[in-house]
Amino acid sequence: MQTVLANDGLLPALGTGFLDQAPVLRPAAEPRLGTRRTYEADAEVFAEGDRSAFYKVVSGAARTYKLLSDGRRQIDAFHLPGDIFGVEAGEEHRFSAEAVTDTKLVVYRRERGALTSDDGSLAREVVSAMMRSLERAQDHMMLLGRKSAKERIASFLLGLSERVAQQGTSLDLPMSRADIADHLGLTVESVSRAVTQLERDGLIELPPNRRAVVLRNAAALRHIAA
Amino acid sequence: MQTVLANDGLLPALGTGFLDQAPVLRPAAEPRLGTRRTYEADAEVFAEGDRSAFYKVVSGAARTYKLLSDGRRQIDAFHLPGDIFGVEAGEEHRFSAEAVTDTKLVVYRRERGALTSDDGSLAREVVSAMMRSLERAQDHMMLLGRKSAKERIASFLLGLSERVAQQGTSLDLPMSRADIADHLGLTVESVSRAVTQLERDGLIELPPNRRAVVLRNAAALRHIAA
DNA sequence: CGTTCTATTGAAGAGTATCAAGCCAAGTGG
DNA sequence: CCACTTGGCTTGATACTCTTCAATAGAACG
Numbered sequence: 108m109q110t111v112l113a114n115d116g117l118l119p120a121l122g123t124g125f126l127d128q129a130p131v132l133r134p135a136a137e138p139r140l141g142t143r144r145t146y147e148a149d150a151e152v153f154a155e156g157d158r159s160a161f162y163k164v165v166s167g168a169a170r171t172y173k174l175l176s177d178g179r180r181q182i183d184a185f186h187l188p189g190d191i192f193g194v195e196a197g198e199e200h201r202f203s204a205e206a207v208t209d210t211k212l213v214v215y216r217r218e219r220g221a222l223t224s225d226d227g228s229l230a231r232e233v234v235s236a237m238m239r240s241l242e243r244a245q246d247h248m249m250l251l252g253r254k255s256a257k258e259r260i261a262s263f264l265l266g267l268s269e270r271v272a273q274q275g276t277s278l279d280l281p282m283s284r285a286d287i288a289d290h291l292g293l294t295v296e297s298v299s300r301a302v303t304q305l306e307r308d309g310l311i312e313l314p315p316n317r318r319a320v321v322l323r324n325a326a327a328l329r330h331i332a333a
Numbered sequence: 334m335q336t337v338l339a340n341d342g343l344l345p346a347l348g349t350g351f352l353d354q355a356p357v358l359r360p361a362a363e364p365r366l367g368t369r370r371t372y373e374a375d376a377e378v379f380a381e382g383d384r385s386a387f388y389k390v391v392s393g394a395a396r397t398y399k400l401l402s403d404g405r406r407q408i409d410a411f412h413l414p415g416d417i418f419g420v421e422a423g424e425e426h427r428f429s430a431e432a433v434t435d436t437k438l439v440v441y442r443r444e445r446g447a448l449t450s451d452d453g454s455l456a457r458e459v460v461s462a463m464m465r466s467l468e469r470a471q472d473h474m475m476l477l478g479r480k481s482a483k484e485r486i487a488s489f490l491l492g493l494s495e496r497v498a499q500q501g502t503s504l505d506l507p508m509s510r511a512d513i514a515d516h517l518g519l520t521v522e523s524v525s526r527a528v529t530q531l532e533r534d535g536l537i538e539l540p541p542n543r544r545a546v547v548l549r550n551a552a553a554l555r556h557i558a559a
Numbered sequence: 560c561g562t563t564c565t566a567t568t569g570a571a572g573a574g575t576a577t578c579a580a581g582c583c584a585a586g587t588g589g
Numbered sequence: 590c591c592a593c594t595t596g597g598c599t600t601g602a603t604a605c606t607c608t609t610c611a612a613t614a615g616a617a618c619g
Contacts, residue, residue: 173471173472173475175475175479175480175559176559177559179479179559180479181474181475181478181479183471183474183475195464196461196464196465196467196468201468201471202471234460235422237463237464237467238421238422238463239422240467241422241463241466241467241470242422242427244467244470244471244474245399245409245427245428245470246399247474248407248409248470248473248474248477249399249401249407249409251474251477251478251518252407252477252515252516252517252518253401253405253406253407253518254401255574255575256574256575283597283598284597284598284599285597289478290478291478292477292478292479293575293576294575294576294577295597295598295599296575296576296577296598296599296600297574297575297576298598299598299599299600300575300599300600302598302599303598303599303600315583315584316583316584316585316597316598317583317584317597317598317599318597333401333402333403333405481606481607482606482607509565509566510565510566510567511565519607519608520607520608520609521565521566521567522566522567522568522607522608522609523606523607523608524566525566525567525568526567526568526607528566528567529566529567529568541615541616542565542566542615542616542617543565543566543567543615543616544565
């Protein structure tokens, strides 16, 4: 019988320094299980009610979202290379997922032994991913509940830039304005106006096609982000 | 060496039916570790930056929240009897917690062995609590990002009533309008207006002190909640 | 019975949504 | 290589929901 989540490890782990021991971004570690799949832009990865599995982004980006009956959409998160998403408590997904652009994922199906036969690093990664999701969700609730449009955009751009970590260079925006709007609880028009405003104020700079951003004044953005 | 998170259990558990095996509400099972503490209304349980520990509500209610520098507050969740809160990835709490009313909690400090010497049921409860938090957070993001004031109030009341599970009877509101407002991303005035509106429409009924609700027409509320 | 705190109600204003063009980049076919 | 089309982004005008500011009402407590 194989111990799944580190013996002697997890709960202290849940506590102190767990993430340090098992960084989520480990491109080096080739998973023993899981199959690589390619999705083209806007392709469905899974839908609400599908039997759950989880996924790790290799390249591209994915969005997870929920819909109301009248079509209103809330994108709870964008998932970038290295991120794990789709972890669920139950057997079925409670939200849907799609590729934002052409995307490669590793799919881990929940078959018996799929994780137990591993050395546990994937298991740790999964728990770590879950916690990371929770932390992001908490920050995002603050954004959605209490921040203005401008503050939301500033927060979003800063958060994205921290995650891709290419300081100084241009930050790619793989997602459309509609995606950003549905993530930030705004309309496309409000997103556009806030972005334009920040651009006019000289805090950011955008190329003609508007699908990338250079953060000209990250300090000022941080100040705005509140 | 003691296995912390059920051997052979956790990851399939993360997958299928884990929650069924380890229901969070188990008032019967007396925890072997953890100390009971009493807090009076509005007392601080922990603050952002405090060394993390986690807590189980015995009676009363707690709120966890974050603040922006200018004082705007977002209450990410209310915690009712049976709920576990305060689980963190790092060593420090990333948000603050206070008692909503006079409240009794069991405090589990993260000392080495605090969980390992247990039979694992607490560990399972903790992971389960984390997942539950994540699910609630996802639903709450939909509420904050996309629902109207009236929809938010309807969702909130229904959610609360499902959690206390006293169908038909009066639902206690231990928290103030300000708390509700900061949870739902509204102002006290908007909360009050939406509540009054639902009352005028005959969907709910409130006592003179306005600190409880009877759901007169749950079906209609569900329809509004979207 | 007054004080205090919370909740409600009213009026005015701000911020974002909605509706409607217009613009521009990228792709398509001649 | 150049119209033409298409889809996403931006911009403008107006509407509406929620906030803000202000006052009143009501419950709880001494």
